[in-house]
Amino acid sequence: MVIRRKGSSSSVALLVGVAIVSGCGLVAASSQRGFFFGCYQRDRSGQLEIITDQYDRCVSHCESNYFRYAALSDTQCMCLNSIRTRVIEDKECDLRCRQNPDQTCGGANAQSFYETGVEVAGPVMNLHLTDKESE
Incomplete structure:
Protein backbone atom coordinates (compact mmCIF):
# COMPACT_ATOMS: atom_id res chain seq x y z
CA MET A 1 0.00 0.00 0.00
CA VAL A 2 1.37 3.44 -0.88
CA ILE A 3 0.19 6.57 0.94
CA ARG A 4 1.01 9.92 -0.61
CA ARG A 5 1.10 13.18 1.29
CA LYS A 6 1.13 16.44 -0.61
CA GLY A 7 3.90 18.77 0.50
CA SER A 8 4.51 22.38 -0.35
CA SER A 9 6.69 21.55 -3.34
CA SER A 10 6.74 17.77 -3.62
CA SER A 11 4.86 14.67 -2.63
CA VAL A 12 6.28 12.05 -0.30
CA ALA A 13 5.49 8.36 -0.74
CA LEU A 14 5.26 6.22 2.35
CA LEU A 15 5.34 2.50 1.91
CA VAL A 16 3.34 0.62 4.45
CA GLY A 17 4.40 -2.97 5.03
CA VAL A 18 1.74 -5.50 4.33
CA ALA A 19 1.58 -8.83 6.12
CA ILE A 20 0.47 -11.94 4.33
CA VAL A 21 -2.41 -13.73 6.00
CA SER A 22 -2.19 -17.50 5.95
CA GLY A 23 -4.42 -20.17 7.43
CA CYS A 24 -2.32 -20.20 10.61
CA GLY A 25 -1.98 -16.47 11.15
CA LEU A 26 0.31 -13.72 9.96
CA VAL A 27 3.55 -14.36 8.09
CA ALA A 28 6.03 -11.54 7.54
CA ALA A 29 6.47 -10.89 3.83
CA SER A 30 10.23 -10.45 4.20
CA SER A 31 10.81 -13.84 5.82
CA GLN A 32 10.23 -16.13 2.90
CA ILE A 51 29.73 -28.65 1.60
CA THR A 52 27.21 -28.46 -1.24
CA THR A 85 29.64 -8.64 8.56
CA ARG A 86 28.94 -5.76 6.23
CA VAL A 87 26.71 -5.69 3.18
CA ILE A 88 28.46 -5.26 -0.15
CA GLU A 89 27.19 -4.73 -3.69
CA ASP A 90 25.24 -7.62 -5.21
CA ALA A 110 31.59 -12.71 -0.57
CA GLN A 111 28.63 -14.80 0.57
CA SER A 112 25.09 -14.87 -0.77
CA PHE A 113 22.67 -14.79 2.18
CA TYR A 114 19.26 -16.45 1.87
CA GLU A 115 16.47 -16.50 4.42
CA THR A 116 15.32 -19.91 5.62
CA GLY A 117 11.89 -18.77 6.82
CA VAL A 118 12.84 -19.46 10.47
CA GLU A 119 12.14 -16.33 12.52
CA VAL A 120 12.76 -17.60 16.05
CA ALA A 121 15.17 -20.01 17.66
CA GLY A 122 14.31 -23.69 17.57
CA PRO A 123 13.48 -25.97 20.48
CA VAL A 124 15.70 -26.11 23.55
CA MET A 125 17.99 -29.12 23.27
CA ASN A 126 19.59 -29.18 26.76
CA LEU A 127 16.78 -28.31 29.15
CA HIS A 128 17.05 -29.94 32.58
CA LEU A 129 14.15 -29.49 35.00
CA THR A 130 14.44 -30.04 38.71
CA ASP A 131 11.56 -30.59 41.07
CA LYS A 132 12.08 -28.23 44.02
CA GLU A 133 8.86 -29.35 45.74
CA SER A 134 9.89 -32.98 46.22
CA GLU A 135 10.65 -32.55 49.94
Missing part, protein backbone atom coordinates in the same frame (compact mmCIF):
# COMPACT_ATOMS: atom_id res chain seq x y z
CA ARG A 33 12.08 -19.41 2.59
CA GLY A 34 14.83 -19.06 0.02
CA PHE A 35 14.46 -15.28 -0.32
CA PHE A 36 17.77 -13.67 -1.39
CA PHE A 37 18.71 -11.40 1.51
CA GLY A 38 21.82 -9.85 -0.03
CA CYS A 39 25.52 -10.11 -0.71
CA TYR A 40 27.80 -9.75 2.31
CA GLN A 41 31.50 -9.77 3.00
CA ARG A 42 32.61 -13.31 3.80
CA ASP A 43 31.95 -14.38 7.41
CA ARG A 44 33.69 -17.47 8.75
CA SER A 45 31.82 -17.61 12.06
CA GLY A 46 28.91 -19.80 10.98
CA GLN A 47 27.78 -22.35 13.53
CA LEU A 48 26.84 -25.18 11.21
CA GLU A 49 28.57 -25.92 7.96
CA ILE A 50 28.17 -28.33 5.04
CA ASP A 53 26.77 -26.78 -4.60
CA GLN A 54 22.99 -26.91 -4.29
CA TYR A 55 21.28 -23.75 -3.10
CA ASP A 56 18.09 -25.64 -2.07
CA ARG A 57 20.05 -28.17 -0.02
CA CYS A 58 21.85 -25.41 1.88
CA VAL A 59 18.62 -23.54 2.70
CA SER A 60 16.86 -26.78 3.73
CA HIS A 61 19.79 -27.83 5.92
CA CYS A 62 19.84 -24.49 7.76
CA GLU A 63 16.05 -24.40 8.06
CA SER A 64 15.84 -27.91 9.54
CA ASN A 65 18.43 -26.89 12.15
CA TYR A 66 16.46 -23.73 13.06
CA PHE A 67 18.84 -21.13 11.65
CA ARG A 68 17.55 -17.88 10.18
CA TYR A 69 20.07 -17.52 7.33
CA ALA A 70 21.87 -19.78 4.87
CA ALA A 71 25.10 -18.26 3.54
CA LEU A 72 26.71 -19.66 0.39
CA SER A 73 30.23 -19.12 -0.87
CA ASP A 74 30.92 -21.44 -3.82
CA THR A 75 30.38 -24.92 -2.32
CA GLN A 76 30.55 -23.84 1.33
CA CYS A 77 27.19 -23.50 3.09
CA MET A 78 27.05 -21.89 6.53
CA CYS A 79 24.06 -21.46 8.82
CA LEU A 80 23.72 -18.33 10.95
CA ASN A 81 21.13 -16.57 13.08
CA SER A 82 22.62 -13.10 12.70
CA ILE A 83 24.77 -11.28 10.19
CA ARG A 84 28.04 -10.05 11.68
CA LYS A 91 27.65 -7.70 -8.16
CA GLU A 92 30.35 -9.02 -5.76
CA CYS A 93 28.32 -12.25 -5.49
CA ASP A 94 29.13 -13.30 -9.03
CA LEU A 95 29.47 -17.09 -8.66
CA ARG A 96 26.47 -18.97 -10.02
CA CYS A 97 25.31 -22.08 -8.17
CA ARG A 98 26.20 -25.14 -10.26
CA GLN A 99 22.89 -26.94 -9.81
CA ASN A 100 20.80 -23.76 -10.17
CA PRO A 101 22.50 -21.04 -12.26
CA ASP A 102 19.64 -18.63 -11.53
CA GLN A 103 20.92 -18.38 -7.93
CA THR A 104 24.19 -16.84 -6.75
CA CYS A 105 26.57 -18.78 -4.53
CA GLY A 106 28.75 -15.96 -3.27
CA GLY A 107 31.94 -14.59 -4.76
CA ALA A 108 35.71 -14.39 -4.25
CA ASN A 109 35.37 -12.80 -0.80
Whole structure:
Protein backbone atom coordinates (compact mmCIF):
# COMPACT_ATOMS: atom_id res chain seq x y z
CA MET A 1 0.00 0.00 0.00
CA VAL A 2 1.37 3.44 -0.88
CA ILE A 3 0.19 6.57 0.94
CA ARG A 4 1.01 9.92 -0.61
CA ARG A 5 1.10 13.18 1.29
CA LYS A 6 1.13 16.44 -0.61
CA GLY A 7 3.90 18.77 0.50
CA SER A 8 4.51 22.38 -0.35
CA SER A 9 6.69 21.55 -3.34
CA SER A 10 6.74 17.77 -3.62
CA SER A 11 4.86 14.67 -2.63
CA VAL A 12 6.28 12.05 -0.30
CA ALA A 13 5.49 8.36 -0.74
CA LEU A 14 5.26 6.22 2.35
CA LEU A 15 5.34 2.50 1.91
CA VAL A 16 3.34 0.62 4.45
CA GLY A 17 4.40 -2.97 5.03
CA VAL A 18 1.74 -5.50 4.33
CA ALA A 19 1.58 -8.83 6.12
CA ILE A 20 0.47 -11.94 4.33
CA VAL A 21 -2.41 -13.73 6.00
CA SER A 22 -2.19 -17.50 5.95
CA GLY A 23 -4.42 -20.17 7.43
CA CYS A 24 -2.32 -20.20 10.61
CA GLY A 25 -1.98 -16.47 11.15
CA LEU A 26 0.31 -13.72 9.96
CA VAL A 27 3.55 -14.36 8.09
CA ALA A 28 6.03 -11.54 7.54
CA ALA A 29 6.47 -10.89 3.83
CA SER A 30 10.23 -10.45 4.20
CA SER A 31 10.81 -13.84 5.82
CA GLN A 32 10.23 -16.13 2.90
CA ARG A 33 12.08 -19.41 2.59
CA GLY A 34 14.83 -19.06 0.02
CA PHE A 35 14.46 -15.28 -0.32
CA PHE A 36 17.77 -13.67 -1.39
CA PHE A 37 18.71 -11.40 1.51
CA GLY A 38 21.82 -9.85 -0.03
CA CYS A 39 25.52 -10.11 -0.71
CA TYR A 40 27.80 -9.75 2.31
CA GLN A 41 31.50 -9.77 3.00
CA ARG A 42 32.61 -13.31 3.80
CA ASP A 43 31.95 -14.38 7.41
CA ARG A 44 33.69 -17.47 8.75
CA SER A 45 31.82 -17.61 12.06
CA GLY A 46 28.91 -19.80 10.98
CA GLN A 47 27.78 -22.35 13.53
CA LEU A 48 26.84 -25.18 11.21
CA GLU A 49 28.57 -25.92 7.96
CA ILE A 50 28.17 -28.33 5.04
CA ILE A 51 29.73 -28.65 1.60
CA THR A 52 27.21 -28.46 -1.24
CA ASP A 53 26.77 -26.78 -4.60
CA GLN A 54 22.99 -26.91 -4.29
CA TYR A 55 21.28 -23.75 -3.10
CA ASP A 56 18.09 -25.64 -2.07
CA ARG A 57 20.05 -28.17 -0.02
CA CYS A 58 21.85 -25.41 1.88
CA VAL A 59 18.62 -23.54 2.70
CA SER A 60 16.86 -26.78 3.73
CA HIS A 61 19.79 -27.83 5.92
CA CYS A 62 19.84 -24.49 7.76
CA GLU A 63 16.05 -24.40 8.06
CA SER A 64 15.84 -27.91 9.54
CA ASN A 65 18.43 -26.89 12.15
CA TYR A 66 16.46 -23.73 13.06
CA PHE A 67 18.84 -21.13 11.65
CA ARG A 68 17.55 -17.88 10.18
CA TYR A 69 20.07 -17.52 7.33
CA ALA A 70 21.87 -19.78 4.87
CA ALA A 71 25.10 -18.26 3.54
CA LEU A 72 26.71 -19.66 0.39
CA SER A 73 30.23 -19.12 -0.87
CA ASP A 74 30.92 -21.44 -3.82
CA THR A 75 30.38 -24.92 -2.32
CA GLN A 76 30.55 -23.84 1.33
CA CYS A 77 27.19 -23.50 3.09
CA MET A 78 27.05 -21.89 6.53
CA CYS A 79 24.06 -21.46 8.82
CA LEU A 80 23.72 -18.33 10.95
CA ASN A 81 21.13 -16.57 13.08
CA SER A 82 22.62 -13.10 12.70
CA ILE A 83 24.77 -11.28 10.19
CA ARG A 84 28.04 -10.05 11.68
CA THR A 85 29.64 -8.64 8.56
CA ARG A 86 28.94 -5.76 6.23
CA VAL A 87 26.71 -5.69 3.18
CA ILE A 88 28.46 -5.26 -0.15
CA GLU A 89 27.19 -4.73 -3.69
CA ASP A 90 25.24 -7.62 -5.21
CA LYS A 91 27.65 -7.70 -8.16
CA GLU A 92 30.35 -9.02 -5.76
CA CYS A 93 28.32 -12.25 -5.49
CA ASP A 94 29.13 -13.30 -9.03
CA LEU A 95 29.47 -17.09 -8.66
CA ARG A 96 26.47 -18.97 -10.02
CA CYS A 97 25.31 -22.08 -8.17
CA ARG A 98 26.20 -25.14 -10.26
CA GLN A 99 22.89 -26.94 -9.81
CA ASN A 100 20.80 -23.76 -10.17
CA PRO A 101 22.50 -21.04 -12.26
CA ASP A 102 19.64 -18.63 -11.53
CA GLN A 103 20.92 -18.38 -7.93
CA THR A 104 24.19 -16.84 -6.75
CA CYS A 105 26.57 -18.78 -4.53
CA GLY A 106 28.75 -15.96 -3.27
CA GLY A 107 31.94 -14.59 -4.76
CA ALA A 108 35.71 -14.39 -4.25
CA ASN A 109 35.37 -12.80 -0.80
CA ALA A 110 31.59 -12.71 -0.57
CA GLN A 111 28.63 -14.80 0.57
CA SER A 112 25.09 -14.87 -0.77
CA PHE A 113 22.67 -14.79 2.18
CA TYR A 114 19.26 -16.45 1.87
CA GLU A 115 16.47 -16.50 4.42
CA THR A 116 15.32 -19.91 5.62
CA GLY A 117 11.89 -18.77 6.82
CA VAL A 118 12.84 -19.46 10.47
CA GLU A 119 12.14 -16.33 12.52
CA VAL A 120 12.76 -17.60 16.05
CA ALA A 121 15.17 -20.01 17.66
CA GLY A 122 14.31 -23.69 17.57
CA PRO A 123 13.48 -25.97 20.48
CA VAL A 124 15.70 -26.11 23.55
CA MET A 125 17.99 -29.12 23.27
CA ASN A 126 19.59 -29.18 26.76
CA LEU A 127 16.78 -28.31 29.15
CA HIS A 128 17.05 -29.94 32.58
CA LEU A 129 14.15 -29.49 35.00
CA THR A 130 14.44 -30.04 38.71
CA ASP A 131 11.56 -30.59 41.07
CA LYS A 132 12.08 -28.23 44.02
CA GLU A 133 8.86 -29.35 45.74
CA SER A 134 9.89 -32.98 46.22
CA GLU A 135 10.65 -32.55 49.94
